[in-house]
Amino acid sequence: MFFLKNKETKETFDRELKKTRESFFSRIKSLFFRKSKLDTDFIDHIEEILLSSDIGTETTIKIINNLEKKIQKEKYRGGEIQKLYKLLKEEIEFLFKNIKNECLEQKIKEERKPYVIMMVGVNGVGKTTTIGKLAFFLKKKGFNLIIGAADTFREAAINQLEIWSNTVNVPLIKQHMYADPASVAYDTLQSAQSRKVDVVLIDTAGRLQNRIGLMEELAKISRVMKKVISKAPHEIMLVLDASTGQNAFEQVKKFISFVKVSSIILTKLEGTAKGGVVIGIMDQFQVPIQYIGVGEKIQDLKEFNGKKFIDSFFLPQIQI
The missing domain is CATH 1.20.120.140 (SRP54, nucleotide-binding domain)
Structure with a gap:
């Protein structure tokens, strides 16, 4: 529960x-x-x-x-x-x-290594930053990781990931801009196997305005990764910006229409009064929210706690 x-x-x-x-x-x-x-x-x-x-x-x-x-x-x-x-x-x-909200840490421990997580989400939701924060979070839990910069359509995304990988001290696999994203993912998984890492984080492009192209690209990345690790990706995490409110619902609808989203990370929750999207998204799509972003600092990615979230809506108790 x-x-x-x-x-x-x-x-x-x-x-x-x-x-x-x-x-x-x-x-x-x-x-x-x-x-x-x-x-x-x-x-x-x-x-x-x-x-x-x-x-x-x-x-x-x-x-x-x-x-x-x-x-x-x-x-x-x-x-x-x-x-x-x-x-x-x-x-x-x-x-x-x-x-059903399974513990990511437990799933990583139970699955044969490496555990591959593909990160999806539109541009501007904080996906690249969230990957850095998630790498930091999991590393603190004792896991070793590697990151693949498969969003090759934005030079800023590759550069930003490189900064995060240096900050967190996690290896980054990258290629030149406009390189084949599936090729980056393939190289990352091969490197992950040779280094015997626990977790792989794969960044992907978020050009939702070209839905067919994005769908084909994500499908290709998945197919290519399966050539290295048959179950990859083990997890597809969708990153959403809570401050967009109802627009976040539309993003979930679009992504789940062509990829099997297993969990959600909701960013920028600390700066918005639109946190009710948590309730609506989990109810309508039955996709668990795994983490929430509550600030700009590297440690500001928290495990989502449903009970505490609801209590925060209703406390202190009203006495009438």
């Missing part, structure tokens, strides 16, 4: 998600204090708050419908309005319960 390996305090997590928490919670708190009775108007206001938090229309409707059914079943009255707060939280928690 939820992954609770993160040792950080609730206060730290709340601080990292301050804008999302304050935007959602302050409006919910205001609504519950302002209203004295449970009526249709009250439910409409909750729906409006959920939508404005970028949870998404489909997920919002699901939450509201379930809420209304329980209200009718339990015959809640106006004087029991405080129970609705707890009920709303439970409905959002329920959306997370059936999503």
